[in-house]
Amino acid sequence: MPNRYSPPTKLQVLASYGLAVVLVSVALLVSLALQHSLGNPFWFFFSAAVILSTWFGRSGAGWLAVVYSTLAVMYYFTPPLHSFAVSVSEMPLFLAFVVCEVGVTQLISWRKRTEDALRRSRDELEARVAERTTELRNANAALVQQMAEQKRTEEALQVTRTELARVARITTIGELTASIAHEVNQPLAAVVANADACVAWLAREHPDLVEARAAAERATQGATRASEVIARIRSLITKATPEKSQLQINQVIEQTAALAAGQASRNEVAIELELAPELPPVLGDSIQLQQVIVNLLMNGIEAMSSVTDRPKTLVVRSESQKDGQIRVSVQDAGIGLSPEVMGRLFEPFFTTRAKGMGMGLPISRSIIEAHGGRLWAASNGSGGAIFQFTLPSGDGPAA
Amino acid sequence: MKEQDPVVFVIDDDKMVRDGLQSLIRSVGLQVETFASAQDFLAAKRPDAPACLILDVRMPGLSGLDLQLKLNEAEIYIPIIFITGHGDIPMSVRAMKEGAHEFLTKPWRSQDLLDAIQKAIASGRELRKERQELNEVRSRFDTLTPREKEVLDLVVAGLLNKQIADQLGTSELTVKTHRAHVMEKTNADSLAQLVRMAEKIKNSPRR
Numbered sequence: 001m002p003n004r005y006s007p008p009t010k011l012q013v014l015a016s017y018g019l020a021v022v023l024v025s026v027a028l029l030v031s032l033a034l035q036h037s038l039g040n041p042f043w044f045f046f047s048a049a050v051i052l053s054t055w056f057g058r059s060g061a062g063w064l065a066v067v068y069s070t071l072a073v074m075y076y077f078t079p080p081l082h083s084f085a086v087s088v089s090e091m092p093l094f095l096a097f098v099v100c101e102v103g104v105t106q107l108i109s110w111r112k113r114t115e116d117a118l119r120r121s122r123d124e125l126e127a128r129v130a131e132r133t134t135e136l137r138n139a140n141a142a143l144v145q146q147m148a149e150q151k152r153t154e155e156a157l158q159v160t161r162t163e164l165a166r167v168a169r170i171t172t173i174g175e176l177t178a179s180i181a182h183e184v185n186q187p188l189a190a191v192v193a194n195a196d197a198c199v200a201w202l203a204r205e206h207p208d209l210v211e212a213r214a215a216a217e218r219a220t221q222g223a224t225r226a227s228e229v230i231a232r233i234r235s236l237i238t239k240a241t242p243e244k245s246q247l248q249i250n251q252v253i254e255q256t257a258a259l260a261a262g263q264a265s266r267n268e269v270a271i272e273l274e275l276a277p278e279l280p281p282v283l284g285d286s287i288q289l290q291q292v293i294v295n296l297l298m299n300g301i302e303a304m305s306s307v308t309d310r311p312k313t314l315v316v317r318s319e320s321q322k323d324g325q326i327r328v329s330v331q332d333a334g335i336g337l338s339p340e341v342m343g344r345l346f347e348p349f350f351t352t353r354a355k356g357m358g359m360g361l362p363i364s365r366s367i368i369e370a371h372g373g374r375l376w377a378a379s380n381g382s383g384g385a386i387f388q389f390t391l392p393s394g395d396g397p398a399a
Numbered sequence: 400m401k402e403q404d405p406v407v408f409v410i411d412d413d414k415m416v417r418d419g420l421q422s423l424i425r426s427v428g429l430q431v432e433t434f435a436s437a438q439d440f441l442a443a444k445r446p447d448a449p450a451c452l453i454l455d456v457r458m459p460g461l462s463g464l465d466l467q468l469k470l471n472e473a474e475i476y477i478p479i480i481f482i483t484g485h486g487d488i489p490m491s492v493r494a495m496k497e498g499a500h501e502f503l504t505k506p507w508r509s510q511d512l513l514d515a516i517q518k519a520i521a522s523g524r525e526l527r528k529e530r531q532e533l534n535e536v537r538s539r540f541d542t543l544t545p546r547e548k549e550v551l552d553l554v555v556a557g558l559l560n561k562q563i564a565d566q567l568g569t570s571e572l573t574v575k576t577h578r579a580h581v582m583e584k585t586n587a588d589s590l591a592q593l594v595r596m597a598e599k600i601k602n603s604p605r606r
Contacts, residue, residue: 193419
């Protein structure tokens with residue numbers, strides 16, 4: 001690595017002057033010692049002293065060496081000797097000597113200055129590059145940290161969102177309790193009735209095996225239905241991370257409508273399904289989609305609670321759109337949506353219900369959007385509201 | 400007149416429950432007719448036989464309680480056994496006040512249900528008998544002339560023949576004749592019986 005340029009310290013300047021004096025003195029002594037055998041060698045030795053002084057000590061020392069050696073030459077080697085005068089005959093040689101010395105000093109110190117300037121700019125450049133590199137490195141490190149932080153935040157957010165969705169599901173389940181009780185009791189009632197009927201048919205004087213068998217089969221069906229209800233409820237409560245699979249939206253709608261059937265009949269609401277046959281499958285999480293539909297159904301049932309002058313009908317439709325998306329709509333004959341309510345429907349914690357949490361629709365919307373679809377509300381022509389969502393079909397381009 | 404066999408009507412929106420009940424009730428030798436909704440029941444032609452009605456309280460459309468009120472308004476008296484998945488007290492009270500025969504929660508014990516059905520049919524039969532008697536009495540009373548009705552009212556009110564004659568501005572003999580006609584036409588053996596029949600007709604609304 002090249003030496004870094006730095007301006008000479010005071011000590012270095014003093015040392016360079018000392019070096020000049022020493023060098024010229026050495027040249028003087030050597031010249032004095034050798035003048036008899038070599039004639040006039042001052043030329044050579046003094047030049048060497050001046051060159052070395054200038055080289056190592058720069059122009060100041062160079063000038064000192066020039067002055068010192070000129071004086072020494074005048075005093076010791078140009079007639080009249082031992083005086084600072086120079087005879088006319090010696091003048092050309094002496095002047096040539098001086099000019100040479102000065103020239104050499106100038107040349108070398110110019111060279112040195114250029115070198116220093118070069119080194120300085122190179123050092124500056126290097127310093128700047130190093131500085132920039134450090135800056136870049138710091139920025140990079142900061143960025144990496146930020147990214148890690150963001151990732152952590154995102155993960156935390158995802159966990160929170162999943163948890164919130166689960167809580168909302170459980171809240172919905174709470175609201176559905178009566179419905180669930182009905183849903184479980186209904187098949188159980190059928191099981192009991194059919195099992196007892198089976199026994200009664202067998203206990204007759206002439207046992208009717210055909211009737212007994214039919215009753216036993218119906219009892220089995222009832223038990224199966226009860227266990228399905230329980231499986232549905234369990235799947236709705238479990239803390240599952242979203243899992244997408246190919247599913248038939250009509251099946252999801254039917255299952256969900258069955259879950260809400262009790263709640264509907266409790267409120268004297270009829271749920272009508274108008275499902276388009278042979279819809280393409282959608283890619284989605286069945287539990288989350290069930291949650292969305294349950295929410296919409298519960299809202300619809302709730303919206304019709306004060307209706308007395310018209311049939312309380314909740315229509316659930318599924319259809320295929322021209323663009324390949326699948327649209328599901330839930331239409332009620334309730335009180336409808338005022339513009340004020342309409343504007344705030346999807347705000348978290350906005351609710352028109354006394355016991356509502358106000359999270360149903362925002363969560364539903366985020367679920368649908370996570371599926372690549374859209375959820376929106378509108379007033380329908382006959383006074384109620386209609387909530388619709390779209391989902392990309394499983395074999396469509398957006399999946 | 401030979402009485403027709405009793406019929407049990409079942410109204411429940413759940414086919415599985417409906418089929419189960421039907422099988423259960425048929426297995427004990429009773430006739431059953433099932434309906435998916437209250438509207439279907441109202442629209443159907445019902446046989447004139449002793450009957451009882453098994454009704455799910457909560458149903459889409461017309462609820463069980465609504466049907467009960469409608470039947471009462473139409474003066475169709477069928478003993479009702481309510482069944483419900485989630486019986487709550489106010490609902491039971493309302494149903495009982497409107498004359499529900501029994502209130503069972505799902506899942507019920509089949510024996511309870513069959514017992515309730517038997518009792519309900521018995522009471523339905525009783526009700527029909529009373530109603531038939533009443534109708535007979537009423538048709539007998541309907542043959543009275545307006546003058547005879549006036550006399551009847553005053554007799555029932557406890558007035559003596561002389562007082563009645565004074566009130567109607569006629570002779571005691573004429574009153575006696577009217578009174579004899581009333582006793583004859585209503586087939587009353589005694590004054591006490593006449594009063595009881597008159598009270599019965601007054602207290603029950605005309606069908």
